[in-house]
Amino acid sequence: MSTILTPEQWRLVSPYLDQALDMSERERDAWLESLRATDATIADLVQNLLDEQRALNGERFLEQGPVPVAGLNTLSNRSIGAYQLIKVIGQGGMGSVWLAQRSDGRFERHAAVKFLNTALAAGSGAERFKREGSILGRLCHPNIADLLDAGVTADGQPYLVLEYIEGLPLSEYCDQHQLDIDSRIRLFLDVLKAVAHAHANLVVHRDIKPSNVLVTIDGHVKLLDFGIAKMLADESHPGEPTLLTAEGGGALTPQFAAPEQITGGSITTATDVYGLGVLLYLLLTGRHPAGPLSRSTAELVRSIVETEPSRPSSAIALSAADSNAENRSSTADKLRRKLRGDLDTIIGKALKKEPGERYASVQALADDLQRYLSSEPISARPDTFHYRAGKFVRRNRTAVSLTALAVLAILFGTAATLLQARSARRQRDAALRERDHANRIADFMTNMFKISDPSETVGRGVTAREILDKASTEIEQGLADDPMLQAQMMQTMGTAYLNLGFYERSHFLLERAISISKSAGGPENQVTLSCMNDFAGLLTQEGKYADAEKLQRETLEVQRRVLGPEHLDTLITMGDLSGTIALRGDRLHEAEKLGREVLEKERRVLGPENRHTLIAMDSLAAILGTEGKLSESEQLGAETIELERRVFGPDHLLVLNTMGNQADTLYLMGKYPEAQRILQQTLDIQLRVLGPDHPETARSIYNLACVAARQGKRDEVFSLLDRSIDHLSPRTVPKIEGDPAFKPLEGFPRFSALVERAKRRHPVQGAMCPL
Amino acid sequence: MDDADPKFSELPSLLGAAEQGDLVAAGKLFDVLYSELHRMARRELAKHGTPVSLSATTLLHEAYLDMAERDSQAFPDRARFMAYASRVMRGLIIDHARNRHAIKRGGQFEITSLEANVMDHAVQPQELTQISEALDELAQIDASLSEIVDLKFFCGFSFAEIAAMRGVSERTVQRGWEQARIYLHRRLRTDLAVE
Numbered sequence: 001m002s003t004i005l006t007p008e009q010w011r012l013v014s015p016y017l018d019q020a021l022d023m024s025e026r027e028r029d030a031w032l033e034s035l036r037a038t039d040a041t042i043a044d045l046v047q048n049l050l051d052e053q054r055a056l057n058g059e060r061f062l063e064q065g066p067v068p069v070a071g072l073n074t075l076s077n078r079s080i081g082a083y084q085l086i087k088v089i090g091q092g093g094m095g096s097v098w099l100a101q102r103s104d105g106r107f108e109r110h111a112a113v114k115f116l117n118t119a120l121a122a123g124s125g126a127e128r129f130k131r132e133g134s135i136l137g138r139l140c141h142p143n144i145a146d147l148l149d150a151g152v153t154a155d156g157q158p159y160l161v162l163e164y165i166e167g168l169p170l171s172e173y174c175d176q177h178q179l180d181i182d183s184r185i186r187l188f189l190d191v192l193k194a195v196a197h198a199h200a201n202l203v204v205h206r207d208i209k210p211s212n213v214l215v216t217i218d219g220h221v222k223l224l225d226f227g228i229a230k231m232l233a234d235e236s237h238p239g240e241p242t243l244l245t246a247e248g249g250g251a252l253t254p255q256f257a258a259p260e261q262i263t264g265g266s267i268t269t270a271t272d273v274y275g276l277g278v279l280l281y282l283l284l285t286g287r288h289p290a291g292p293l294s295r296s297t298a299e300l301v302r303s304i305v306e307t308e309p310s311r312p313s314s315a316i317a318l319s320a321a322d323s324n325a326e327n328r329s330s331t332a333d334k335l336r337r338k339l340r341g342d343l344d345t346i347i348g349k350a351l352k353k354e355p356g357e358r359y360a361s362v363q364a365l366a367d368d369l370q371r372y373l374s375s376e377p378i379s380a381r382p383d384t385f386h387y388r389a390g391k392f393v394r395r396n397r398t399a400v401s402l403t404a405l406a407v408l409a410i411l412f413g414t415a416a417t418l419l420q421a422r423s424a425r426r427q428r429d430a431a432l433r434e435r436d437h438a439n440r441i442a443d444f445m446t447n448m449f450k451i452s453d454p455s456e457t458v459g460r461g462v463t464a465r466e467i468l469d470k471a472s473t474e475i476e477q478g479l480a481d482d483p484m485l486q487a488q489m490m491q492t493m494g495t496a497y498l499n500l501g502f503y504e505r506s507h508f509l510l511e512r513a514i515s516i517s518k519s520a521g522g523p524e525n526q527v528t529l530s531c532m533n534d535f536a537g538l539l540t541q542e543g544k545y546a547d548a549e550k551l552q553r554e555t556l557e558v559q560r561r562v563l564g565p566e567h568l569d570t571l572i573t574m575g576d577l578s579g580t581i582a583l584r585g586d587r588l589h590e591a592e593k594l595g596r597e598v599l600e601k602e603r604r605v606l607g608p609e610n611r612h613t614l615i616a617m618d619s620l621a622a623i624l625g626t627e628g629k630l631s632e633s634e635q636l637g638a639e640t641i642e643l644e645r646r647v648f649g650p651d652h653l654l655v656l657n658t659m660g661n662q663a664d665t666l667y668l669m670g671k672y673p674e675a676q677r678i679l680q681q682t683l684d685i686q687l688r689v690l691g692p693d694h695p696e697t698a699r700s701i702y703n704l705a706c707v708a709a710r711q712g713k714r715d716e717v718f719s720l721l722d723r724s725i726d727h728l729s730p731r732t733v734p735k736i737e738g739d740p741a742f743k744p745l746e747g748f749p750r751f752s753a754l755v756e757r758a759k760r761r762h763p764v765q766g767a768m769c770p771l
Numbered sequence: 772m773d774d775a776d777p778k779f780s781e782l783p784s785l786l787g788a789a790e791q792g793d794l795v796a797a798g799k800l801f802d803v804l805y806s807e808l809h810r811m812a813r814r815e816l817a818k819h820g821t822p823v824s825l826s827a828t829t830l831l832h833e834a835y836l837d838m839a840e841r842d843s844q845a846f847p848d849r850a851r852f853m854a855y856a857s858r859v860m861r862g863l864i865i866d867h868a869r870n871r872h873a874i875k876r877g878g879q880f881e882i883t884s885l886e887a888n889v890m891d892h893a894v895q896p897q898e899l900t901q902i903s904e905a906l907d908e909l910a911q912i913d914a915s916l917s918e919i920v921d922l923k924f925f926c927g928f929s930f931a932e933i934a935a936m937r938g939v940s941e942r943t944v945q946r947g948w949e950q951a952r953i954y955l956h957r958r959l960r961t962d963l964a965v966e
Contacts, residue, residue, distance in 0.1 A: 005954075005957070007911065007912045010912055010913075010954065011912060011913075014913065014950060017950055017953070018946050018947075018950060021946045021949050021950065022942065022946060049953050049957070052953050052956055052957055053949060053952070053953050053956075055956070056952055056953065056956040061952055061955075061956050062902075062920070062924050062952055062955070
């Protein structure tokens with residue numbers, strides 16, 4: 001229901017509306033929700049106006065000026081310089097293009113005259129336009145369409161005269177000829193030659209997109225419109241113009257803009273590297289890195305600046321996979337495997353948000369593609385590297401460590417705490433019953449302890465696994481008449497199994513814990529919720545990230561409402577969620593934001609040396625590393641390790657995890673000897689504390705293999721893989737084959753045998769291989 | 772008004788008074804600028820002898836240069852000139868659209884040369900008038916919002932240009948633009964629904 005607002009209403013709502021317009025949809029929803037709690041009227045009004053905005057976007061309200069831009073059809077037969085206009089052959093955001101003919105009869109050949117939809121300030125503007133034009137006119141390369149002339153008509157309309165090219169846009173050409181991936185790359189290399197030539201002449205294209213790259217009938221690539229965006233830049237603007245400026249704020253969708261073109265950063269050759277990355281992405285996957293383009297310009301802009309694109313190998317599976325694959329003379333599955341690994345890495349590097357992290361030159365990009373074609377190792381390092389996946393410490397309220405003693409202590413601790421709390425609470429009315437329970441629990445625990453009785457163990461120390469096995473089989477009956485306690489004990493044991501790497505038992509116990517506490521305490525009970533988060537942690541560990549995220553979001557929503565936004569359980573779920581999002585890899589900015597929020601809150605609520613605060617630091621460092629913010633990650637990681645060592649001692653599991661993460665960051669930075677040193681330190685402790693078969697231990701050995709591979713130590717790689725491959729967590733296994741570090745080993749029978757061995761151990765299931 | 776130089780010397784005091792809320796001064800200021808822009812447009816027309824495409828932005832830039840050349844005191848700065856002149860330009864464009872609509876051909880000048888089929892996509896004069904009325908209303912509530920619409924929608928300035936004029940970020944201008952669109956949309960569409 002829309003009614004006209006009174007001026008007073010408008011003045012009141014306007015500041016809120018302004019705030020809302022600066023948010024993403026998701027932020028906005030949360031914000032509106034909290035606003036609604038304090039002022040429902042304003043919140044409704046803002047909501048109502050935002051709905052209005054959606055409607056007006058739909059009808060493109062005021063998007064077109066009151067008078068259309070120059071109807072150039074009237075120009076037919078007019079002469080522009082030495083060219084006579086024949087007919088309009090194109091009309092786009094930048095202006096219209098005419099087919100023209102030299103009017104002085106000196107050349108037969110046709111030319112294209114492009115009128116630009118921009119008014120230039122008289123005088124210096126026109127001069128500059130011509131000057132820029134003459135610089136571009138000097139670019140001479142077989143893959144660049146010649147710029148024959150540039151000028152400004154008497155009425156101030158800038159125009160360009162270009163070599164007339166008859167051809168198809170690159171992507172259409174490739175689809176039409178059903179070119180396979182390698183042929184597409186070879187054609188793309190011609191594009192790179194052209195851009196490299198321009199860069200050598202200090203010309204940046206600034207607007208690389210499929211419609212600017214044509215392929216002629218005889219298969220020659222021709223780039224159009226070099227440097228034109230710059231010619232349109234107005235010198236009177238401070239700083240670099242953004243694409244939006246260059247287009248006069250027009251209807252252009254900045255689909256192919258680099259982040260710095262949107263934010264107004266400096267435009268360099270790296271801008272073209274990004275544009276080329278987008279083009280290659282499109283060419284190979286049939287999709288745009290920013291996802292479907294049916295969204296509003298504002299959303300698109302946001303996604304270009306903030307969102308990490310999905311890896312090309314995942315993108316192809318998203319939609320129209322089969323027709324995309326068919327156009328590439330392949331199948332969806334083959335295509336995915338083809339793109340996974342090096343091509344993911346190469347495109348990822350070209351598409352870095354930060355210009356400094358992209359390929360340093362177009363030539364460097366071309367070199368890597370060339371290496372890819374000839375099956376040599378590429379120079380770019382993958383930024384998501386398999387062991388990213390293990391980096392995020394799952395948290396739970398009871399710090400389950402891994403020694404037998406610790407497991408016992410925790411099981412006892414849980415029981416004791418619960419008993420104390422309850423007897424305090426229900427002393428008066430249920431003292432007797434409680435005592436009875438207390439006895440039962442004591443019996444139960446004592447029973448568990450029997451396992452360490454020398455008569456029951458045969459000449460060796462008891463393991464945590466043995467204690468857990470015994471406890472978890474007895475708990476079904478042992479505590480059946482106290483379901484909440486039973487659920488919590490199951491939760492504790494479930495997470496202990498999870499930490500020990502026994503996922504099946506963990507799965508069983510956590511699921512039982514949830515269902516028992518749901519029926520005894522209800523779906524919004526604190527224990528139910530924390531069990532749900534632990535279960536989500538297990539899903540993450542199994543690589544089922546999407547399910548994990550969904551469960552964590554559900555849990556978080558209820559926890560925020562029931563326990564409050566700064567309750568420890570809420571913060572724990574938030575922290576775990578940030579890890580899951582980071583593992584999914586497509587919304588790293590969101591993960592970072594969430595990670596920072598958790599860290600900030602925990603520092604404030606729990607203090608800077610609290611265990612949870614330290615985990616939040618570790619997680620944030622890992623997220624930053626995943627995002628490619630490597631030096632920030634390295635710094636935070638070092639700080640965290642130091643604090644954790646001081647607080648927990650050097651052998652603690654958390655220290656090991658942070659060290660593993662730090663090794664990862666160093667690896668990505670190319671600091672292999674340092675990465676190796678820290679991995680070796682981690683491994684020594686793990687061998688002592690966890691033993692050689694633990695998945696975490698295996699992970700360190702596997703990671704050492706990656707480092708060795710990067711250093712070209714082939715024999716060492718084989719022996720390290722041989723040591724670790726049987727004990728890797730299931731989620732690492734599918735990644736071995738695509739890990740770019742091992743590219744040089746492909747084709748070695750020893751390597752194939754190792755991969756087969758890993759696969760036999762953990763056959764890939766659908767849900768286990770996340771996008 | 773004719774082609775004689777308007778009294779530019781009056782401008783600073785008119786501007787001062789208008790900014791103090793003097794409606795008479797504001798009206799006079801409007802007239803001076805209107806005749807100046809109109810004069811410029813006709814001059815362009817005379818120069819080319821045929822219907823010619825002029826962009827509002829160019830016209831405003833040139834008017835400012837022209838004015839500054841003849842009297843450097845006329846307007847204290849370009850940004851303020853643009854803010855005022857864009858409002859004036861709105862009037863000029865709407866008048867022009869009305870004329871063009873009424874006469875089809877032979878309007879005094881063409882801001883752009885329109886093909887019949889292109890006309891269909893242009894905003895109709897009737898709607899332009901409604902937008903203009905709603906904008907005047909909005910100017911009373913938040914002048915900076917209505918100014919953005921004059922500069923962007925009517926005169927074709929980009930967000931970046933407006934941001935540079937005002938010394939604010941592009942994002943800020945964009946948010947202002949969105950707010951103004953929401954305001955206008957509500958005003959116009961609700962009116963229609965009521966009618």
